[in-house]
Amino acid sequence: MSVHSKYEAVIGLEVHAQLATVSKLFCGDSIAFGAAPNTHVSPITLGHPGTLPKTNRKAVEYAIKMGLACHCEIERDNYFARKNYFYPDLPKGYQISQHTTPICKGGHVIIKTTAGERAVHLNRIHMEEDAGKSIHDIDDKYTCIDLNRAGTPLIEIVTEPDIHTAEEAWLYVTEIRKLVRWLGICDGNMEEGSLRCDANVSIRLKGETKLGTKAEVKNLNSIRNVKKAIEFEIQRMIDIVEAGGTIQQQTRSFDAGNDTTFAIRDKEEANDYRYFPDPDLAPFHLSETFINGIQAALPALPAQLFARYQEVYQLSEYDAGQLCDDKATADYFEATAQHCSNYKAIANWMLGPLRQVLNETGKGFETLSLLPATLASLIQLVDEGKLSFSVASSKILPAVMLTNASPLQTAESMNLLQVSDTNELDAWVQQALEKMPEKVTEYKKGKKGLIGLFVGEVKKISKGKADPKLVTQLLEEKLK
Structure with missing residues (x-):
């Protein structure tokens, strides 16, 4: 038995998702990415004396959307708290967050592992504002501060310590990114920082119930890095314990250059932040009408469509999974199915020739100019024996892709209709x-x-x- 197999890892993840609103959480400043430094700021963002913040209604709506999609209980009575700590890129000297009343409580997210499906349980989803950005590689002597991001609305999705492998963590973050994109509440772009993950990792002997001392690895900005950082931390902790050492509770960072983590500071406790209700922001109550309206407007979620595509449309598990990979793909399939009942053929065309065209340009189905009705007409010609699939996909598809001309008329004009005489x-x-x-x-x-x-x-x-x-x-x- 290997040393590694004596231990069980216990992992909790905190995923920060930047909400796709137009403006910040407490003022009208733009949150658009890529602007010149310190141009999307105002006296409210900068926390000038005498300024009063006002809560962004759309951000609240987006937080509730995520909570409903994750089977959470929605908190009706909410307020924001000040979380006090010093970061050079935190202009007010405190962050406005939620502490005792997260807007969403409990809930779960289903992941599909090699052992089957399992639920990762959530502790909470709460709203907060983002800090600015410290940039260390522009000037040799100074850290540069860009406050454009300060005040951007975030939701923080916090799991219970309910994950036990780096693979499960990888699957969970993949599912969260898919879900926020599906709901249209976050673009999920980890490279631009609109989705970031902190991982709390500890180990214990198998059979133990008490949690071990944890280390938090901050600001993991890719799903690969989440997996690699957790793998390294688990091994690091096992090596320390096996050598007779003691694991320190600390905050760490990940070095993507060599797939290792390093300590950056001792970990703060919640009472170090001195939370108290923000006196400038009124508490807010969520009415049943408001919540029910958001619930009614939710799109069908991937798990629902995955089941329906297999049961109603008789598609394979693979086809159903591929079509539910993102909302634009599922929407295109649904739209084509309104014009054509050969669902298997629709899947074959979408996951074959059409995906090949999109992959060449690095785009998705939301950009496809071919109308679903045109694709349905093309499928019909093949089903009726008027075109072979080969000719339809290699000759007719390129001809109608941009113009959406009639596939039948195009085939006739190109003298490509199959002869059955x-x-x-x-x-x-x-x-x-x-x-x-x-x-x-x-x-x-x-x-x-x-x-x-x-x-x-x-x-x-x-x-x-x-x-x-x-x-x-x-x-x-x-x-x-």
Whole structure:
């Protein structure tokens, strides 16, 4: 038994998602990414004396959306608190957050592991404002402060210590990113910092119930880094304990250059922050009407569609999973299914030729110019035997992709409609057989696999216009 297998890791994750509002949480300053430093600021963002913040209604709505999607209990009576600590990029000297009344309590997120589905339980989802940004690599002597991000609305999604492997953490953050994008409340762009993750990691001997001393790894900005940081921390802690050492409670950072973590400070406790209700922000009550309106407007969630695509549309688990990978893909499938009942064909086209086109440009289905009705018409032509899939995907699709011209008229104008006239097909079949007398002899001696070769030759002679099903029938008759 390896040393590693004696221990169980216990992991809690805190994911910060920047809400996709137009303005900040307590004022009208823009939250657009990429502006010149310190241009999206105002006296309220900077916390000037005499300024009064006002809560962004849309941010509250987005927080509730996430809570409902995660099966949370929505707190009806809410208030904001001041969280006091010094960061050079925190302009007010405190952060406005929620402490005793998170807007969403409990809940869970389902992940799919190799062992099957399991629920990762949540402790809370609360709202808070973001800090600014300290930049250390522009000037040799000074840290540069950009306060554009200060005051940006965030939700912090906090799990229970309910995760036990780096793989589970990776799956969970993947699911959270998918969910916030699906709901349209966050773009999930970890590179730009609109989704960030802190990981609290501890270890204990298997069978123990008491939690070990934890280390928090801050600001992991990619799903890969979440996995790598946790893997390193688990091994680091096991090595310390096995060597007879003591794990220190501390805050650490991740070095993506060598996949290791390093200590940056001792970890604060909640009472170090001296929380108290913000006197400048009125408490707010969420009415049943407001919450029910948000609930009614929620889109069908990935898990619901995944089940429906298998049960109602009879799609495979793979196809259903791929179509539910993001909302734009699912929306395009749903729209095409309004015009076409061959659901398997829709999936094949979307996950085959159409995805290939999109992958070449690095875009998603939300950018696709081909109308769902046009795709449905193309599928119908193939189903009716008027076009082969090969010709439809390689010749007709590129021709109608931008213009959404009629696939039938396009096929007619390009002289590509399949010929099902027996006399013409018969002539092409005869021509193909006459070109390969030796192969005909081999076929008659039992080499039946050669039928594909003959079909391919007829396809070549007919320039793709011969109906392959009828060609196969004619060939089999002639070769008896």
